[in-house]
Amino acid sequence: MDLKSNTSPVVTDPAPMTQSRLGIHSTLMPYSPAGPAFSPTLFLTIPRKKPGILDDVRSNTWLDAMKSSSPTHRKKSKDSTAEISANENDLAYRIWMLKYPSALSSFEQITNYAIGKRIALFLDYDGTLSPIVDDPDRAFMSSAMRAAVKNVAKYLPTAIISGRSRDKVYDFVGLAELYYAGSHGMDIMSPVRSISDDYSCLRSTDKQGKEVNLFQPASEFLPMIDEVFISLVELTKDITGAKVENNKFCVSVHYRNVDEKSWSTIGESVDELVKRYPRLRLTHGRKVLEVRPVLNWDKGKAVEFLLESLGLNNCDDVLPIYIGDDRTDEDAFKVLREGNKGYGILVSSAPKESSAFYSLRDPSEVMEFLKCLVSWKKSSACNN
Numbered sequence: 001m002d003l004k005s006n007t008s009p010v011v012t013d014p015a016p017m018t019q020s021r022l023g024i025h026s027t028l029m030p031y032s033p034a035g036p037a038f039s040p041t042l043f044l045t046i047p048r049k050k051p052g053i054l055d056d057v058r059s060n061t062w063l064d065a066m067k068s069s070s071p072t073h074r075k076k077s078k079d080s081t082a083e084i085s086a087n088e089n090d091l092a093y094r095i096w097m098l099k100y101p102s103a104l105s106s107f108e109q110i111t112n113y114a115i116g117k118r119i120a121l122f123l124d125y126d127g128t129l130s131p132i133v134d135d136p137d138r139a140f141m142s143s144a145m146r147a148a149v150k151n152v153a154k155y156l157p158t159a160i161i162s163g164r165s166r167d168k169v170y171d172f173v174g175l176a177e178l179y180y181a182g183s184h185g186m187d188i189m190s191p192v193r194s195i196s197d198d199y200s201c202l203r204s205t206d207k208q209g210k211e212v213n214l215f216q217p218a219s220e221f222l223p224m225i226d227e228v229f230i231s232l233v234e235l236t237k238d239i240t241g242a243k244v245e246n247n248k249f250c251v252s253v254h255y256r257n258v259d260e261k262s263w264s265t266i267g268e269s270v271d272e273l274v275k276r277y278p279r280l281r282l283t284h285g286r287k288v289l290e291v292r293p294v295l296n297w298d299k300g301k302a303v304e305f306l307l308e309s310l311g312l313n314n315c316d317d318v319l320p321i322y323i324g325d326d327r328t329d330e331d332a333f334k335v336l337r338e339g340n341k342g343y344g345i346l347v348s349s350a351p352k353e354s355s356a357f358y359s360l361r362d363p364s365e366v367m368e369f370l371k372c373l374v375s376w377k378k379s380s381a382c383n384n
C-alpha cells in the first residue's frame with residue numbers, strides 16, 4: 001500500500017502510473033489478459049520481525065497515523081484564519097483532482113471505454129454507500145441510495161465488498177440481487193459455477209434458500225478471532241467511547257468517539273495484544289484499528305475471485321469499476337490498475353494518494369454516478 005502521510009495537503013507524485021496526469025488514461029487499453037494471476041499460496045510468509053502497529057502506513061509514529069486516518073469531523077470555525085485555510089484546502093483539492101478527475105465530469109470518457117463491454121460494479125459500503133457516522137451500528141444507507149444501487153444492479157452485475165461481516169453489510173444494504181463479500185473479502189458468497197481449483201469453496205444456501213458457493217479463506221482463524229474479540233472488549237472496556245466490532249474474520253476497534261488523549265492508550269493496548277498472536281496483524285482505516293489474519297487475501301483478490309465466479313474474468317469485453325473510500329480499497333484499485341483491467345474510483349473529500357483513476361467527493365456523488373450509469377445503460381439499450 002502506498003499511502004503516504006504528508007504534512008502538505010497536496011499529495012506527492014507517486015511512481016509513474018500512466019502517461020496521464022490530466023485524467024486522460026490512455027493506457028487503459030482494451031482489457032489486458034496479463035493481469036496478476038492468483039497465487040494458490042494464501043498464507044503470507046510471516047516476516048522474522050513481526051510488523052509493528054499500523055505498518056501499512058508510512059508515518060512517523062502510529063499515533064500520527066491514527067490522527068490522520070479520516071478527513072471527516074473537521075472542526076468548523078468562523079474566523080478568517082479558518083476561512084483562508086478552507087480556501088487553501090479547496091485549492092489543494094482542485095489541484096488533486098487534476099490527477100484524480102471526478103468520475104462524474106469524466107463520465108463520457110469512462111463510458112467511451114465501456115463501449116462494447118460489460119461493466120462489472122464493485123462497491124465498498126462505509127463511506128461509499130453510507131456516510132461516515134459516529135456510531136458504526138447506525139451507518140444506514142439512505143433509501144435513495146438503496147434505490148440507486150437496486151436500479152444499477154438491474155443492468156450491471158454488482159457486488160458489495162466490505163470490511164464488515166457479510167451478514168451485517170447484507171442487513172444494511174438489504175438487496176438480494178447483489179453479491180456480497182464481508183470481512184475485507186475473506187467471506188464471499190457467489191453463484192454456483194465451476195471455478196479454478198485454487199479456490200476451495202463450500203456449497204451453502206443464501207437467505208432465499210438458493211444454492212451458492214461460499215469462499216472463506218480465513219475459516220481456520222475463526223476461534224482465534226473470537227478469542228481476540230473477547231480480549232479486546234475486556235481491554236477497552238474502561239476507555240470511554242471505544243467500541244469493538246466483531247466482523248467475523250477480523251475485528252475492528254473504533255476510536256472515533258474516544259478522547260484524543262486516550263488514543264495512545266488504545267493503540268498501545270491493541271498493539272500489545274496483537275503481538276501475542278503472530279498469525280494476526282494490525283492495520284488501520286478511518287478512525288479504526290483492524291485486527292486481521294496474516295493472509296495473502298484482500299479486497300483486490302476478492303475482486304478477482306468474484307470476476308471469476310461471475311464468469312467475467314478472461315474476457316476482453318468486461319470493464320470492472322470499483323468504488324471505495326478507504327485504505328483497504330486500495331488493494332482493489334491496484335488490481336484493476338496494475339492488471340490494466342478497469343477503473344478504481346476513490347471517494348474522498350480530501351486529497352490523498354491513491355491507485356484509483358478517478359474520484360468522487362462523497363456518497364451523494366456516488367449515488368449520482370450510479371444513476372448516470374443507469375441512464376447510460378438505458379440509452380445505449382435504446383440505441384441498439
Ligand SMILES: O=P(O)(O)OC[C@H]1O[C@H](O[C@H]2O[C@H](CO)[C@@H](O)[C@H](O)[C@H]2O)[C@H](O)[C@@H](O)[C@@H]1O
Pocket residue numbers: 124125126127131132133134135136137139161162163164245247252254256285286287288290326328
Ligand atoms: O470496507 P468498509 O465497508 O468501508 O468497512 C470499513 C469499516 O467501516 C466501518 O467503520 C467506518 O464507518 C463507521 C460508520 O460510519 C465509522 O463510525 C468508523 O469510524 C469507520 O471506520 C465498520 O464499522 C468497520 O467495522 C469496517 O471495518
